[in-house]
Amino acid sequence: MSVPDPSETMIRKFESRARLDDADRKAIRSLPFVRHTYHPNAYILREGEPPRPHCVLVQTGFAFRQKLTAEGARQIVSFHLRGDFLDLQHLFLNMTDHNVQALTEVDAVCIDRSALQRLVLDRPSVGKAMWVEALVDSSVYREWVTNVGRRDAQTRIAHVLCEFAVRMKSAGLKDGPPFEFPLTQEQLADAVGLTQVHVNRTLRSLAAENIIVPHRRHITLCDWDKAKSVAAFNALYLHLDQIRDATA
Amino acid sequence: MSVPDPSETMIRKFESRARLDDADRKAIRSLPFVRHTYHPNAYILREGEPPRPHCVLVQTGFAFRQKLTAEGARQIVSFHLRGDFLDLQHLFLNMTDHNVQALTEVDAVCIDRSALQRLVLDRPSVGKAMWVEALVDSSVYREWVTNVGRRDAQTRIAHVLCEFAVRMKSAGLKDGPPFEFPLTQEQLADAVGLTQVHVNRTLRSLAAENIIVPHRRHITLCDWDKAKSVAAFNALYLHLDQIRDATA
DNA sequence: TGATCAAATAAATATATGTTTATATAAATT
DNA sequence: AATTTATATAAACATATATTTATTTGATCA
Numbered sequence: 113m114s115v116p117d118p119s120e121t122m123i124r125k126f127e128s129r130a131r132l133d134d135a136d137r138k139a140i141r142s143l144p145f146v147r148h149t150y151h152p153n154a155y156i157l158r159e160g161e162p163p164r165p166h167c168v169l170v171q172t173g174f175a176f177r178q179k180l181t182a183e184g185a186r187q188i189v190s191f192h193l194r195g196d197f198l199d200l201q202h203l204f205l206n207m208t209d210h211n212v213q214a215l216t217e218v219d220a221v222c223i224d225r226s227a228l229q230r231l232v233l234d235r236p237s238v239g240k241a242m243w244v245e246a247l248v249d250s251s252v253y254r255e256w257v258t259n260v261g262r263r264d265a266q267t268r269i270a271h272v273l274c275e276f277a278v279r280m281k282s283a284g285l286k287d288g289p290p291f292e293f294p295l296t297q298e299q300l301a302d303a304v305g306l307t308q309v310h311v312n313r314t315l316r317s318l319a320a321e322n323i324i325v326p327h328r329r330h331i332t333l334c335d336w337d338k339a340k341s342v343a344a345f346n347a348l349y350l351h352l353d354q355i356r357d358a359t360a
Numbered sequence: 361m362s363v364p365d366p367s368e369t370m371i372r373k374f375e376s377r378a379r380l381d382d383a384d385r386k387a388i389r390s391l392p393f394v395r396h397t398y399h400p401n402a403y404i405l406r407e408g409e410p411p412r413p414h415c416v417l418v419q420t421g422f423a424f425r426q427k428l429t430a431e432g433a434r435q436i437v438s439f440h441l442r443g444d445f446l447d448l449q450h451l452f453l454n455m456t457d458h459n460v461q462a463l464t465e466v467d468a469v470c471i472d473r474s475a476l477q478r479l480v481l482d483r484p485s486v487g488k489a490m491w492v493e494a495l496v497d498s499s500v501y502r503e504w505v506t507n508v509g510r511r512d513a514q515t516r517i518a519h520v521l522c523e524f525a526v527r528m529k530s531a532g533l534k535d536g537p538p539f540e541f542p543l544t545q546e547q548l549a550d551a552v553g554l555t556q557v558h559v560n561r562t563l564r565s566l567a568a569e570n571i572i573v574p575h576r577r578h579i580t581l582c583d584w585d586k587a588k589s590v591a592a593f594n595a596l597y598l599h600l601d602q603i604r605d606a607t608a
Numbered sequence: 609t610g611a612t613c614a615a616a617t618a619a620a621t622a623t624a625t626g627t628t629t630a631t632a633t634a635a636a637t638t
Numbered sequence: 639a640a641t642t643t644a645t646a647t648a649a650a651c652a653t654a655t656a657t658t659t660a661t662t663t664g665a666t667c668a
Contacts, residue, residue: 160596171649179506182592187506201498203490209499209597233484233490240481243452246494250449251457253501258427258435261508261553265625305509310625312647328634329645344430348408349457513655544615558655560616576664577615 118147118221121171125195128355136237141229144224150175150214154262156198157212166222167199173218174294177201178194179210188303190252191215191276194283200246216294248351255349260305263344265314268304270343273324273333278327278347282355293331300331318342366469371418373443376603377489380595384485390477392472395494398423398462398547405460415447421466422542425449426550428460436551438500439463439524442531448494451477464542496599503597508553511592513562516552518591520583521572526595530603541579548579566590 116124119141126132126140146166150156156168156175175192181333189210191341192198198212203225252275261285276293280286293302301311318324323339325332333339364372367389374380374388394414398404404416404423423440437458440446446460451473480490500523507519524541528534543551549559563579566572571587573580581587 117510128622177502179502180592185510187510188667189502189505198502201495201649203487203495205495205499205599206601207596209599210502223559233487235482239487240452243480243494246491246498247449247451247453250494250498251453253498253505254425254427254437254458257501257504257508258429259436260505262429262433262435307626308646309648312645313625326646328365346430348455351453351455351457353454534659546615555656556616557618557657560618564617574616 116171118145118171121169121195121221125169125197126238128195129244131238131356132237132241136235136348138236139231140238143227146222147171148220148222150218152214152216154214154218156214156218156220157202157208157209157210159208159211161208162206163199163202163208163225165225167197167225167228168197168220170194170198170211171221173220174215175212175218176215176299176303177210177212186302187305187349188299189256190249191279191303192280193279194285197245198315200242201234201249203242207342215299244351244354248354251349252353265304265306265310266318267343268315269300269311270318270323270339271345272300272303273331274336274339274343274345275350277333277336277339278350278352282350282352289336290325290332290334292314293333294329295331296329320321364419366393366419369443369469370415370471373417373445374486374489376443378485379494379604380485380489384483387483387542388481388486391475394470395419396468396470398468400462400464402466403459404462404466404468405450405456405458407456407459409456410454411447411450411456411473413473415451415473415476416447416460417469417471418442418444418446419467419469422463423460423466424463424547424551425458425460434550435553436547437461437504438497438527439527439551441527442533445493447473448490448498451480451490463547492599492602496602499597499599513552513554513558514566515591516554516567517559517562517572518587519593520551520591521550521579522584522587522591523598525581525584526598526600530598530600536585538573538580538582541581542577543579544577545593 122140122143123137158205159179170192172194175198176188177189178186180186185214202208232239263271273293277286277291282290297311297315298308301308306310315324315326319326323335323342325334370388370391371385386496393600407427418440420442423446425438426434426436428434450456480487507516511519521541525534528539542603545563546556547557547560552559563572563574567574572582573582
């Protein structure tokens with residue numbers, strides 16, 4: 113897939129969540145922005161720092177949010193892909209409360225923070241689009257608390273795979289049923305609150321049941337229906353009905 | 361503590377997060393609302409239903425959000441107290457994605473949903489107040505994913521107690537260092553992703569270390585410094601600096 | 609007041625997941 | 639191509655937490 117034009121990425125993002133008029137579009141097109149590329153594992157945001165003067169929107173590649181405990185353990189709390197804002201979570205907060213890292217090479221649009229703040233507060237349609245964005249993020253967090261707190265290893269891992277598959281498809285990044293999940297087993301372990309060793313065991317068992325195929329540091333989900341049933345996956349929490357243009 | 365006037369509760373809530381002018385205050389005072397009381401364990405919101413026509417703001421008492429897994433396990437994902445909105449999470453979503461239950465008797469103000477939507481989108485100061493509210497909720501969810509995913513039982517439980525203490529104090533509901541935590545051990549278990557039996561064991565050990573005193577179905581936190589250190593608690597994620605009037 | 613019910617405590621046992629260490633495989637680097 | 643490094647796999651063992659069942663304590667209610 114080719115790298116889209118940054119302005120188009122922004123317009124498409126806002127339009128995916130709410131109906132805009134010409135004035136909205138014009139205001140979005142006039143947002144000051146710069147492009148930036150992050151390498152795998154690069155820190156895009158750091159806990160404890162004041163928010164950066166720009167807001168990051170992913171154009172290509174994948175990123176994740178994480179927190180570190182006092183003992184140094186890492187918990188990944190969400191994944192992000194094309195069209196996701198990485199900085200919306202701090203748009204009106206005075207301090208960064210978690211870390212964001214690039215998972216793969218990330219091409220991003222960095223939008224001027226105060227211009228975006230004004231846009232969100234002053235233009236109701238844009239405001240609504242960003243509200244939906246933020247509220248869906250919250251919903252996903254609630255699902256993750258539940259996933260990590262109350263599901264066993266198999267279910268938990270299958271659930272994360274299903275979520276990723278659905279979001280990939282919704283972002284137009286997934287073609288066939290098999291799709292790639294560009295995570296190491298260590299990263300997956302940090303996302304589901306297990307150890308890398310146990311994730312390996314569990315992936316082997318999912319592979320033995322022909323649900324996934326681990327392949328070159330990526331996981332391929334090959335049986336959606338089985339995965340969905342193992343994961344007890346219900347996509348309600350992703351609020352996909354609130355995406356106006358899922359495959360554009 | 362006496363039950364405050366609903367209008368004052370609303371004004372105070374919005375003013376705690378952003379500076380308002382007279383027009384804002386007037387708009388808030390003219391919000392249509394009704395009062396409602398919920399009994400312990402009553403469902404205030406139900407997953408899978410369309411959002412109710414009103415938004416619930418807690419005046420007195422405590423509530424919690426929870427999700428149920430396919431196997432029937434319950435995960436509590438947050439607690440709420442005086443001044444918290446229970447419905448903000450669905451203000452712009454078409455479907456309720458989790459359940460909310462009263463923990464104690466809850467006195468609430470139910471604000472007309474579409475009026476609140478308009479207020480939030482059309483009045484930048486009010487909008488900003490609600491943004492801060494929603495973003496802090498998100499931050500708390502991230503901390504809970506981390507708590508449940510990467511901390512052991514003692515730390516995990518102590519962390520929830522510390523969070524509760526800090527929020528109680530910030531809401532002006534806590535006087536001395538010892539304070540009450542009105543949860544059964546089963547509810548606490550569902551909040552930290554453990555079993556009731558293990559929560560009991562762990563509470564006993566915290567009691568043996570003189571950090572807490574279990575007392576009449578409530579837990580009293582009696583040694584804040586010790587609890588904070590056992591929990592490795594850092595209040596950054598609560599963004600207390602963004603509350604303008606913490607003890608009013 | 610006693611009866612009933614919900615919650616807390618206790619102890620024994622089971623198990624899912626963690627820990628440690630070693631090896632194999634694949635990717636990256638010179 | 640050879641070397642180094644990161645990741646995946648494997649097996650043995652350790653342990654934190656789960657499960658089950660019983661008892662006790664404290665609330666609630668007829």
